[in-house]
Amino acid sequence: MNPASGVLLTDLYQLTMLQGYHDAGMDDTAVFEFFVRRLRPGRGFLMAAGLEQALEFLEQLCFTSAELEWLASTRRFSPALLAALEKLRFTGDVHAMPEGTVFFPDEPILRVTAPIAEAQLVETRLINLLHFQTLIASKAARTVLTAPEKLLVDFGLRRAHGAEAGLLAARASYLAGFSGTSTVLAGQRFGIPLYGTMAHSFIQAHDDESLAFEHFAHAQPDNVVLLIDTWDTEAAARKVVALAPRLAAAGIHIQGVRIDSGDLAGHARQVRAILDRGGLHDTVIFASGDLDETVLRDLLAAGAPIDGFGVGTKVDTSGDQPWLDCAYKLQEYAGRARRKRSEGKATWPGRKQVYRYFDAQGRMLRDVVTLESDPQSGEPLLAPVMRGGKRLAISPSWDEIRRHASDNLTRLPEPLRRLGEASYPVEISPALLALAAQVDQHS
Amino acid sequence: MNPASGVLLTDLYQLTMLQGYHDAGMDDTAVFEFFVRRLRPGRGFLMAAGLEQALEFLEQLCFTSAELEWLASTRRFSPALLAALEKLRFTGDVHAMPEGTVFFPDEPILRVTAPIAEAQLVETRLINLLHFQTLIASKAARTVLTAPEKLLVDFGLRRAHGAEAGLLAARASYLAGFSGTSTVLAGQRFGIPLYGTMAHSFIQAHDDESLAFEHFAHAQPDNVVLLIDTWDTEAAARKVVALAPRLAAAGIHIQGVRIDSGDLAGHARQVRAILDRGGLHDTVIFASGDLDETVLRDLLAAGAPIDGFGVGTKVDTSGDQPWLDCAYKLQEYAGRARRKRSEGKATWPGRKQVYRYFDAQGRMLRDVVTLESDPQSGEPLLAPVMRGGKRLAISPSWDEIRRHASDNLTRLPEPLRRLGEASYPVEISPALLALAAQVDQHS
Numbered sequence: 001m002n003p004a005s006g007v008l009l010t011d012l013y014q015l016t017m018l019q020g021y022h023d024a025g026m027d028d029t030a031v032f033e034f035f036v037r038r039l040r041p042g043r044g045f046l047m048a049a050g051l052e053q054a055l056e057f058l059e060q061l062c063f064t065s066a067e068l069e070w071l072a073s074t075r076r077f078s079p080a081l082l083a084a085l086e087k088l089r090f091t092g093d094v095h096a097m098p099e100g101t102v103f104f105p106d107e108p109i110l111r112v113t114a115p116i117a118e119a120q121l122v123e124t125r126l127i128n129l130l131h132f133q134t135l136i137a138s139k140a141a142r143t144v145l146t147a148p149e150k151l152l153v154d155f156g157l158r159r160a161h162g163a164e165a166g167l168l169a170a171r172a173s174y175l176a177g178f179s180g181t182s183t184v185l186a187g188q189r190f191g192i193p194l195y196g197t198m199a200h201s202f203i204q205a206h207d208d209e210s211l212a213f214e215h216f217a218h219a220q221p222d223n224v225v226l227l228i229d230t231w232d233t234e235a236a237a238r239k240v241v242a243l244a245p246r247l248a249a250a251g252i253h254i255q256g257v258r259i260d261s262g263d264l265a266g267h268a269r270q271v272r273a274i275l276d277r278g279g280l281h282d283t284v285i286f287a288s289g290d291l292d293e294t295v296l297r298d299l300l301a302a303g304a305p306i307d308g309f310g311v312g313t314k315v316d317t318s319g320d321q322p323w324l325d326c327a328y329k330l331q332e333y334a335g336r337a338r339r340k341r342s343e344g345k346a347t348w349p350g351r352k353q354v355y356r357y358f359d360a361q362g363r364m365l366r367d368v369v370t371l372e373s374d375p376q377s378g379e380p381l382l383a384p385v386m387r388g389g390k391r392l393a394i395s396p397s398w399d400e401i402r403r404h405a406s407d408n409l410t411r412l413p414e415p416l417r418r419l420g421e422a423s424y425p426v427e428i429s430p431a432l433l434a435l436a437a438q439v440d441q442h443s
Numbered sequence: 444m445n446p447a448s449g450v451l452l453t454d455l456y457q458l459t460m461l462q463g464y465h466d467a468g469m470d471d472t473a474v475f476e477f478f479v480r481r482l483r484p485g486r487g488f489l490m491a492a493g494l495e496q497a498l499e500f501l502e503q504l505c506f507t508s509a510e511l512e513w514l515a516s517t518r519r520f521s522p523a524l525l526a527a528l529e530k531l532r533f534t535g536d537v538h539a540m541p542e543g544t545v546f547f548p549d550e551p552i553l554r555v556t557a558p559i560a561e562a563q564l565v566e567t568r569l570i571n572l573l574h575f576q577t578l579i580a581s582k583a584a585r586t587v588l589t590a591p592e593k594l595l596v597d598f599g600l601r602r603a604h605g606a607e608a609g610l611l612a613a614r615a616s617y618l619a620g621f622s623g624t625s626t627v628l629a630g631q632r633f634g635i636p637l638y639g640t641m642a643h644s645f646i647q648a649h650d651d652e653s654l655a656f657e658h659f660a661h662a663q664p665d666n667v668v669l670l671i672d673t674w675d676t677e678a679a680a681r682k683v684v685a686l687a688p689r690l691a692a693a694g695i696h697i698q699g700v701r702i703d704s705g706d707l708a709g710h711a712r713q714v715r716a717i718l719d720r721g722g723l724h725d726t727v728i729f730a731s732g733d734l735d736e737t738v739l740r741d742l743l744a745a746g747a748p749i750d751g752f753g754v755g756t757k758v759d760t761s762g763d764q765p766w767l768d769c770a771y772k773l774q775e776y777a778g779r780a781r782r783k784r785s786e787g788k789a790t791w792p793g794r795k796q797v798y799r800y801f802d803a804q805g806r807m808l809r810d811v812v813t814l815e816s817d818p819q820s821g822e823p824l825l826a827p828v829m830r831g832g833k834r835l836a837i838s839p840s841w842d843e844i845r846r847h848a849s850d851n852l853t854r855l856p857e858p859l860r861r862l863g864e865a866s867y868p869v870e871i872s873p874a875l876l877a878l879a880a881q882v883d884q885h886s
Binding site: 006008009010011012013014015016017019020021022023024026030032067070074076116120123124125127128129131132135155157158159160161162163164165166167168169182183184185187188194195196197198199200201202203204205207215216218219220222223229230231232260261262263313314317318319322323324326329330333334336338339340341342343344345 | 449451452453454455456457458459460462463464465466467469473475510513517519559563566567568570571572574575578598600601602603604605606607608609610611612625626627628630631637638639640641642643644645646647648650658659661662663665666672673674675703704705706756757760761762765766767769772773776777779781782783784785786787788
């Protein structure tokens with residue numbers, strides 16, 4: 001058995017609460033929902049992502065003997081609880097919005113229905129997985145809306161927060177509409193298209209910039225994108241023009257150049273002119289360096305002749321807003337609806353569904369959050385994806401996920417597509433308001 | 444052999460450049476250094492972290508047969524390169540600042556000296572590891588300086604950016620002076636002390652708040668910290684007082700209560716009064732909820748009677764500044780110093796050392812960045828840690844690392860200790876300036 005299942009990637013209190021539920025004989029069915037409480041200023045919508053990894057986690061949930069031995073060694077848990085953990089698997093149901101769905105605060109994107117020990121234990125890692133990919137897909141979607149005609153490639157692994165962040169940021173940004181990533185593991189693991197150019201070190205290691213270009217072109221004849229800002233951007237562009245005929249004679253086409261520093265719009269204009277004068281009309285210009293949707297909007301507004309962007313740090317860390325105010329909260333236990341009323345953090349009780357309404361052109365009009373038991377005429381956004389711990393369908397293909405995400409972005413109201421401060425109407429249904437009032441009276 | 448070595452967690456261009464170096468017959472020794480280019484406004488210093496994981500990564504560097512087969516399947520690389528990769532291990536030298544060392548922009552904290560293919564290939568993951576832990580240790584150190592007398596516990600796993608970010612944020616914050624973490628895996632893997640209370644769901648799952656407290660206390664008699672803000676904070680504090688004698692009769696002491704919402708200072712004052720009136724003078728108050736050094740400073744200035752803090756999202760994401768402007772740059776190849784001069788991103792060439800000067804009281808005065816070949820009278824901060832791919836010493840203990848970090852924070856100039864905008868003098872030596880001028884002339 002694998003010495004590490006990943007189940008210890010959790011908060012200590014999940015395990016101490018399991019001891020509490022166990023000792024109190026509490027093993028009824030619990031319903032938890034994951035949702036975002038509120039958007040921070042400047043953001044108008046979110047894009048759901050991370051469901052695939054969340055379901056994988058639930059399917060594989062178990063404690064290995066090494067993990068149980070270690071837990072026993074902490075003397076925090078009773079032998080009876082440890083025996084129960086040894087048998088514990090996830091046997092519950094999951095409802096969720098498909099990845100790529102646009103959603104808003106107060107709308108659950110995932111619901112877990114399971115014996116309370118199972119539903120409680122998975123809280124930390126479920127949040128960890130859903131929060132991060134949703135954060136990045138939402139940020140990347142803004143970039144896609146800003147530059148829909150451009151090649152957008154994730155370059156962010158180095159400054160992503162660790163290994164998994166880099167890998168899953170590549171996934172979340174591709175899901176949201178990026179063309180690919182530079183992260184090799186994301187190509188191997190997820191089949192995401194890979195892109196790459198060259199680093200300054202490759203140029204610096206040569207005594208001569210032209211020779212560096214030539215070496216690289218011969219080594220990667222199908223992928224010749226030359227980095228031209230190591231010393232003098234325009235001088236390097238002229239070297240590219242000078243080199244082109246010799247490479248063409250060897251059957252090698254210079255696909256593009258990359259600019260990574262300075263005034264990107266200004267350099268791009270000068271470089272475009274140099275390339276055009278040299279007859280390299282179809283050599284594209286690729287730019288990188290602290291880009292996100294705000295910088296891209298300015299570059300495009302300035303008419304910068306840039307064909308593609310390597311987008312890194314600011315998307316892979318969601319640099320301007322690196323977290324979402326999200327939660328996974330108990331909404332029902334033992335058949336009774338529950339809520340907390342902590343100041344500023346009150347929750348809506350019960351098992352919920354979200355219905356979406358569209359106008360005649362198919363654009364989103366408004367959403368209604370209500371109880372599952374209170375069907376409405378709109379399009380329901382949550383669907384069953386796991387029953388009794390087993391998935392109900394194979395994972396959707398990249399084509400399906402990306403088409404769904406793209407379709408959702410297309411259907412956004414125009415002010416949200418333009419990344420305005422517009423707010424979208426999300427209505428809490430009378431049935432849900434009534435249940436909340438009833439729960440409050442009781443408690 | 445392990446099917447995944449982690450080596451594919453890299454940017455595509457590292458591998459395409461390796462093809463370029465290979466085809467051009469370039470296999471001389473390269474020197475790369477990792478450093479931060481500049482601090483963003485509001486930050487005065489950084490704390491080095493991540494070296495342990497960086498060295499582990501270098502020691503284990505290899506391609507598995509599964510990885511090589513996959514690389515071959517992409518048709519991007521020659522059979523000769525793949526054969527070279529099969530044999531590739533890290534055989535170089537590493538110099539570094541010990542973890543917990545305070546440092547500043549332009550000061551390398553790690554230097555790699557190795558055949559260029561090895562030194563190039565490791566760039567992405569080295570940055571990924573050093574950047575993240577340094578980011579978090581630097582943020583956590585600010586929190587420690589703000590509340591040196593308080594219990595500080597990392598609660599951030601759920602909103603950290605993925606699994607590794609959660610695990611390594613626990614490590615980096617403990618390194619910087621936190622008391623522990625709620626992340627169980629960090630306890631198992633790194634021996635970091637674990638802390639935990641209970642979640643709202645535990646309270647909500649009970650029909651009665653007092654009964655929930657009682658169940659938890661009996662299940663975790665040595666760790667009774669009760670969450671009191673689920674419905675009405677002060678009412679819950681009174682329930683804690685009422686419950687105390689019954690628990691005391693069972694030999695159980697209520698160690699603390701936790702407040703997670705609302706006006707933390709106001710609630711803490713009222714709760715303190717309720718507990719004191721009830722004779723629970725040594726039941727401590729623990730607070731959590733979107734805390735960082737700014738919020739802590741305000742709470743302490745307001746005289747809030749809070750004994751400990753659960754610090755989560757804003758430290759584990761370094762929420763106000765979620766990345767550092769850091770780089771890993773070629774400084775020498777084949778015995779010749781190198782630099783790039785890209786606008787705003789120029790680097791200092793050559794193999795460098797950082798010397799630190801202190802005043803009579805042992806407080807830091809100034810640093811000098813110079814060439815390794817230009818020894819100064821100050822304290823050198825970089826030391827050899829790996830030679831020929833082997834570590835020169837066993838990893839320092841937590842005691843050693845934490846004492847070093849604490850000592851470094853103690854020696855900070857007073858304005859930096861107070862987290863002011865103060866800037867610390869970092870001098871570039873005449874020898875280094877001369878080398879840069881000489882490199883520029885040549886290129």
